[in-house]
Amino acid sequence: MTLLRCFPRGAHAVPGRVPNVPRSPLIPRVSQEAFRRKGKLYLVFEYVPRNLLEVLEERPGGLDPDLVRRYTWQLVKAVAWCHRHDIVHRDIKPANIWIQQPSGRAKILDFGLAIAGNSFDPFASRGTLVGSPGFLSPEQARNEALDDRTDLYSLGAV
Numbered sequence: 242m243t244l245l246r247c248f249p250r251g252a253h254a255v256p257g258r259v260p261n262v263p264r265s266p267l268i269p270r271v272s273q274e275a276f277r278r279k280g281k282l283y284l285v286f287e288y289v290p291r292n293l294l295e296v297l298e299e300r301p302g303g304l305d306p307d308l309v310r311r312y313t314w315q316l317v318k319a320v321a322w323c324h325r326h327d328i329v330h331r332d333i334k335p336a337n338i339w340i341q342q343p344s345g346r347a348k349i350l351d352f353g354l355a356i357a358g359n360s361f362d363p364f365a366s367r368g369t370l371v372g373s374p375g376f377l378s379p380e381q382a383r384n385e386a387l388d389d390r391t392d393l394y395s396l397g398a399v
Contacts (some may be wrong), residue, residue, distance in 0.1 A: 267319035269339065269348050289339035289348055293399070296340055308345075312338075320396055323349070324389040330355050331387065333357040334376045335393035356387075 264270065270287040277283070293312070297304070304312075316338065323330055330337075330352060336353040354371045374379050381387055385397035 265319060266346065267322060267382040268313055268350050269350050284351070285300070289341050289350065291340045291342065292336050292350075293338040293340060294335035297335060311345070312340075312347040316349065316396055316399075319347070319349045320389075320392050323355075323392070326350055326357075328352070328357050329387055329389060330392050330395075331381065332372050332376075333392055333399065334373045335399055336373075339399065 270291055275282060275285070291395070316333075320330070320333070330349060331354045332351065333349065337349060339348045340351045341348060348350040370377075370382070370384050374382075374396070376398045378387070378391040381391050381394075
């Protein structure tokens with residue numbers, strides 16, 4: 242099955258679309274299918290049924306500490322993979338962390354705000370703040386230049 246995700250901007254930074262970049266099992270696979278509709282680029286991703294926000298809502302008492310450690314380790318590895326390939330996600334939050342079943346593997350999704358290397362950032366050039374307020378790093382909230390540390394801050398906030 243595939244999940245259709247919409248990326249109005251930033252699709253150039255999606256893993257699997259970056260030339261000669263190896264795959265990571267912690268980033269959903271991007272098929273070679275893509276199309277534009279009404280000015281937006283649509284990509285087809287591997288289907289991942291639940292996000293971390295949904296999992297947390299089902300368990301108001303919190304997650305088992307062993308599960309938290311496992312998810313954290315997987316997410317740290319996924320963020321490190323992105324950073325090794327010069328990708329800064331800029332929007333890490335529970336709704337963008339998907340849990341694959343039955344493996345229980347955590348994956349980072351939604352690279353719509355990601356920037357690759359020193360690529361042009363259309364948001365910053367217009368002075369637009371991007372990201373989710375509860376998970377913004379201080380430099381992101383001040384609309385300053387970003388690097389890998391902004392994703393680490395957001396991951397810690399999760």
